[in-house]
Amino acid sequence: MWDELELPRRILIFFGGYGSGKTEISINLAVHFASRGEQVTLVDLDTVTPFFRTRERQEEIEAYGVRVVTPPDAVRSSSLPIPPSGLRYIPEAVKGRVILDVGGNDPGARVLRSIKDKLVQGEFEALFVVNTQRPFTRDVPSIQSMLRSVEHASNLSATGLVCNTHLGPLTDVSTITLGLSIVLDAAAEVGKKVRFVSCADTLQHAVRQVVHGVPVLGLHLYMTPPWNRTKGE
Amino acid sequence: MGEKMLMKGNEAIGEAAIKAGCRFFFGYPITPQNELPEYMSRRLPEVGGVFLQAESEVAAINMVYGASCAGGRVMTSSSSPGISLKQEGISYLAGSELPAVIVNIVRGGPGLGGIQPAQSDYFQATRGGGHGDYRTLVYAPSTIQEMVDLVMMAFDKADAYRNPVLVLGDGILGQMMEPVEFPDEPPPEPLAKPWATTGAEGRPPNIISSIILDPELLDKHNWHLMEKYEQIRKKETRWEIYDPYEAEIFLVAYGTMARVARAAIEAAHSRGIDCGLVRPITLWPFPERAFDELADRARAYLSVEMSTGQMVDDVKIAAAGRAPVYFYGRAGGVVPSPAEIVKKIELIFEEIKGGSKRA
Numbered sequence: 236m237w238d239e240l241e242l243p244r245r246i247l248i249f250f251g252g253y254g255s256g257k258t259e260i261s262i263n264l265a266v267h268f269a270s271r272g273e274q275v276t277l278v279d280l281d282t283v284t285p286f287f288r289t290r291e292r293q294e295e296i297e298a299y300g301v302r303v304v305t306p307p308d309a310v311r312s313s314s315l316p317i318p319p320s321g322l323r324y325i326p327e328a329v330k331g332r333v334i335l336d337v338g339g340n341d342p343g344a345r346v347l348r349s350i351k352d353k354l355v356q357g358e359f360e361a362l363f364v365v366n367t368q369r370p371f372t373r374d375v376p377s378i379q380s381m382l383r384s385v386e387h388a389s390n391l392s393a394t395g396l397v398c399n400t401h402l403g404p405l406t407d408v409s410t411i412t413l414g415l416s417i418v419l420d421a422a423a424e425v426g427k428k429v430r431f432v433s434c435a436d437t438l439q440h441a442v443r444q445v446v447h448g449v450p451v452l453g454l455h456l457y458m459t460p461p462w463n464r465t466k467g468e
Numbered sequence: 469m470g471e472k473m474l475m476k477g478n479e480a481i482g483e484a485a486i487k488a489g490c491r492f493f494f495g496y497p498i499t500p501q502n503e504l505p506e507y508m509s510r511r512l513p514e515v516g517g518v519f520l521q522a523e524s525e526v527a528a529i530n531m532v533y534g535a536s537c538a539g540g541r542v543m544t545s546s547s548s549p550g551i552s553l554k555q556e557g558i559s560y561l562a563g564s565e566l567p568a569v570i571v572n573i574v575r576g577g578p579g580l581g582g583i584q585p586a587q588s589d590y591f592q593a594t595r596g597g598g599h600g601d602y603r604t605l606v607y608a609p610s611t612i613q614e615m616v617d618l619v620m621m622a623f624d625k626a627d628a629y630r631n632p633v634l635v636l637g638d639g640i641l642g643q644m645m646e647p648v649e650f651p652d653e654p655p656p657e658p659l660a661k662p663w664a665t666t667g668a669e670g671r672p673p674n675i676i677s678s679i680i681l682d683p684e685l686l687d688k689h690n691w692h693l694m695e696k697y698e699q700i701r702k703k704e705t706r707w708e709i710y711d712p713y714e715a716e717i718f719l720v721a722y723g724t725m726a727r728v729a730r731a732a733i734e735a736a737h738s739r740g741i742d743c744g745l746v747r748p749i750t751l752w753p754f755p756e757r758a759f760d761e762l763a764d765r766a767r768a769y770l771s772v773e774m775s776t777g778q779m780v781d782d783v784k785i786a787a788a789g790r791a792p793v794y795f796y797g798r799a800g801g802v803v804p805s806p807a808e809i810v811k812k813i814e815l816i817f818e819e820i821k822g823g824s825k826r827a
Binding site: 253254284285286287312313314340366368369370371373401402403404405460461462463 | 472473474475476479483499500503506507510582583584585639640643644645646647727728730731732801803805806
């Protein structure tokens with residue numbers, strides 16, 4: 236279903252603002268690659284927020300054949316800045332696909348500095364995720380400023396942008412196309428490409444009708460609490 | 469209303485405060501509310517306000533006291549252990565009749581506890597928390613939009629009653645994202661504060677203090693405060709009754725738990741048991757009138773909480789023996805699931821049987 240998607244590089248890093256969608260995208264891609272028979276390791280590198288982290292869905296994700304790496308058990312339920320043990324060896328020693336789901340904003344991106352020297356140019360993608368409906372990435376200048384701050388904190392230059400614009404249950408196709416046009420402008424401004432646009436799987440067909448030239452990823456929403464999946468308040 | 473944005477609860481509280489004219493924030497970091505001070509540190513300088521990270525919660529609440537004395541619209545936020553540290557200052561604010569908005573994004577206790585969501589600060593929030601005869605208006609939003617609306621209102625009520633107002637959330641509400649919108653128009657001019665210490669040139673100095681050594685005068689001051697709380701009780705109590713099935717069993721829940729309760733009500737309905745929900749929006753004053761309205765047909769109440777049972781005491785007071793009151797709760801950061809609640813509903817249904825299951 237994501238046939239147009241081209242992400243040949245082995246290591247995929249997702250960074251960006253708080254709540255930009257890094258975790259949903261990471262989980263979806265991990266499950267997607269695993270379903271194609273690839274060996275996939277998903278690393279929960281969120282050292283800054285207390286909930287809505289990959290580790291909360293570990294069992295569910297592992298059932299798809301994805302290996303999930305989290306911080307040590309003793310600090311799993313904390314927001315202490317303690318990454319998974321052996322993080323520095325993961326880029327070299329772990330075979331197959333590696334997806335790094337990084338925490339938000341510059342404090343979240345900082346952890347990447349500890350593995351920067353282990354990343355081989357051309358072997359990884361560092362993808363900057365943007366939702367233009369979030370407070371600090373609403374237009375081209377603010378997107379650039381957020382990009383600069385996470386690039387600086389991580390000491391990594393983004394290899395591309397991802398548009399994940401949505402407004403929760405109020406999202407419609409125009410929310411996404413408007414967001415994409417802003418993210419495309421921002422990407423052009425910094426000389427990078429938009430690698431894909433993601434949206435809830437329920438909207439993907441409608442979005443494909445109107446978006447051309449950028450791959451569309453339909454996301455299954457893993458992180459929505461079960462009691463929130465019924466119709467909203 | 470303005471354009472919609474997708475915000476975390478913590479961010480929405482910050483923007484709502486700024487839209488309400490709050491220009492001073494003093495705080496100290498603690499999970500799970502850190503996005504709020506972080507947001508304020510970014511936004512307040514943009515609007516000519518002051519953000520200051522204090523050396524402790526105790527320092528922060530006393531800075532709030534100072535800014536409030538000087539007539540500023542001021543806010544602080546923390547999570548449970550940090551709110552405990554602020555209690556002395558909150559009592560002083562109440563005693564000195566100073567407005568301020570205090571946000572508690574509750575986590576599991578007691579002590580250092582954990583960082584996962586909880587509702588175990590209900591007693592602390594609704595019984596004063598600090599020392600002395602005082603009350604604080606306590607708002608308990610259940611959606612991010614309601615958080616925005618109540619935070620904006622909290623500043624007005626704090627000024628109107630010259631009393632601290634608490635906003636009680638939990639870690640889930642702080643972290644979850646929902647679309648919100650803010651009013652376009654600038655906030656109305658806040659009430660004049662002739663009592664504030666704004667410089668005594670041309671008038672006698674205003675003195676703000678909570679020390680009253682003469683017992684007769686302190687007694688009088690306390691009764692004056694009580695009169696004010698009586699006004700709040702009369703005018704500011706808020707609640708919502710959700711009753712799609714004309715039920716006889718009513719769940720009572722607030723905040724995140726009210727959302728889980730609604731999912732449980734749907735699940736119970738599909739199993740043939742109809743329930744409704746009383747959702748307190750102010751925890752103090754507690755909406756006792758909601759229970760008077762339901763007195764003729766409610767045959768049981770079930771208080772559902774992320775605690776080992778705190779609000780249930782108020783439900784018992786409000787039900788006043790007119791219907792049995794049951795409790796279900798989980799503590800420490802565990803959120804009761806709709807399925808767990810339905811199980812409890814089924815037990816209650818068995819106990820009060822006489823009425824029959826819907827065909």
